[in-house]
Amino acid sequence: MLFNSVEFLLFLPSVFILYWFVFNRSLHWQNILILIASYFFYGWWSWKFMVLLALSTFLDYLYGFGVALQNRKRARLFLWLSVLNNLGILAVFKYYNFFALQFQQGLALLGLHTNVVLLQVAIPIGISFYTFHGMSYVFDIYRDKQKPVKNFIDYAVFVSFFPLLVAGPIERASHLLPQIRKKRFFNNIQAADGCRLILWGLFKKVVIADSLAVIVDNIFTHYHDQHASSLIVGAIAFSFQIYGDFSGYTDIALGTAKLFGFELLTNFKFPYFSRDIAEFWRRWHISLSSWFRDYLYIPLGGSKQGKLKAVRNTFIIFLVSGFWHGASWKYIAWGGIHACGFLPLLLLNRNRKHTSDVVAQERRLPSGRELAQMMVTFTFVTFAWVFFRAADMREAIGYLTSAVTNYKQPKDLLMCLSVCCYIIPLIGCDWWLRRDERSLKAPRRIKSVIYVVLALLVLFYFGKQTNFIYFQF
């Protein structure tokens, strides 16, 4: 079920009413309702993959007890079993075909021609997200940050809570489980905030991202015939499409969770206002980058074992992060490009320069220097997004080459104007809200007008029901 579908518009109020009016007296029954709703939500795509989700959940629940054993050797054995189990699921469903094809091509280079068996199975939606939920739970128990949960329903809700099931944010057991186990009370302010987030998320997805998607798809499909300026605008449009799409999804997820009394982790903090790549990664898909930081980068030694190891670890997490997105060289290249962008900051010890503040914190506009820094960072990120968006490496390189050589084709000013119409309001709104995230400071009547205008736009644009980009991961 998509957030931007009519089914979800019926599903959400139904679950909301049952949750607060029918099962409001018992936490246990509220959790059971959420679990059933989550499986229904997930099963709407394919009931077959529900079995995989249930199996993965059940195994990690059991491993949780094993990892909590006093005997550290046995605990480590269960930890590895959990890692093997989760990565095994990913390896089979997401990466098997990639590795099999690479193996075949490798043998072909040696003159050995073989036909490898490929799996004809669709990648289960959200597989990368729920396996990472499970792993974070087991890791936290192993590191004594979390006690194993006895109630299976509570744990199953943590893994499969429908707002975050298919595209995150990737939650931590220590953050979400206490909320699942605590009695929840309806809070007017929290629910209203949730509705605002849902509205804003729908606006970003339905109005901005889906409209840009039409332009971007056209440019990337026919990049040979486009003028260089159109290709540059196309890449910029994709930067905002993926931002609108993914941050829109996250806002709807966060807003939906608030309606049920949950607070999820923040996943985006105005990433395109970042002044360097390090800041960008503290603002973009925060739950994934912090997951890799906590469960991969730090266990590998982080930056505390000398520069050389820090460089190695940085490259490992960026390449793995790229590979996490999909079994393709283009994602690995995308991760590698970001690692290269991060490297100078790491070597010059400037990677932790902008950790807490937001650009122009006390001012209305950025300084010239800040503006230049933001533009350089955005250009770099946009360059990397070309690899992410292209069908494969060849297309990405072809696109970038055409972006600097195609000057004979006619310019498409109307397309550039359309892109501006969609991205300028988004940048303006984000800039307005950047200090106090999502808190709109305006007189009540103006706020009401803004909400109604946003709702009208969503209503007019609603209906195409395109998938969220991150669903494929």
Next chain:
Amino acid sequence: MKQFLLKTTRYLLVTVLLSGIIIGGFISRKPEFFLGPAVDYFQCQYQYGQINKKTGFTSIIIGDSRGNASINPRQLGEKWINLSIPGSDFFEGYITLKRYLQHNKVDTLVMVYGMSYISEYSRWFNLRTIPYRFISYGELKELEQLERKYNYLFHNRAAGHATLRYDQFVRELKYWHSPFSYRETFLDGLNNCCFSQKKTARDKQRVIAQLSEYRGYTNFGGADSNNTDVIDAKLRFEPGQINQHYLEQIMRLAEANDIAVYLVNPPMNQASFNTYNKSLYESTINQFLEGLQKKYSRLCVLQTEVWLPNTMFGDQLHVNKRGTSSFSANVRARLGR
């Protein structure tokens, strides 16, 4: 909780109401942009106007877009007019004849319909006849009763019996120009309304000038088609029950008004003919036409050219000016004039 629910409901209501007022306002002021493609709107409205007024022409051609394109009434004679409506079938044909007879006398009726529309697999009924309100509400209700009798939705047999009442209700909303029936296409309409006013005005002028000059004939241009095959040879032709009912009604009107009736199968391009020739589709169509000939003594199926060379087509289905000229001459010869 109560406060939250009230506030949310209030916002939803205001949004829905406002969107209804906005969409409804635009539809009522500029229907040509919001009910479908503007050219279709102008063409259909012109034809509806001709059908509902006294024209003095006593020989009429009714049909779909291929009827519009394949016969130039000027070539048939002074008393001929082409009242074809693009995307229509026997149902609209019956309404056309019924209305035209209210103001005019008719001695000859030529029906030109592509067989796929008679099978009721066309989407145009819901895209033109319903939004443009060619039929009255009473006629729509009559159709609904017929649908209930035959247990399927007109031109959408795949919709299933279970949802028939609901589908009829949705169609009625569309008929009454309910704003939410046009929500999905509203932005496209708004875009055209803002940026294509001049072009639309030119299109209107062109369409109306052509229709009035050629008495309802539409020229599909002079370009050759790419000779693509549009026939599914394995298909068994099955006329829709509702269409057969309305053909019956046409024949009754013809009987009552002493009208000579001719049925013409419009020509196809060469590639389509190659597939069609000796196929199951051809044999089942021939069976149907022979059956009609036997059933209605007043009806004559004209043996016109089944196909024309590719150079005579404007697109896959419709003949161009040369094709019209050739086919009209052929029809004229067959009619014995």
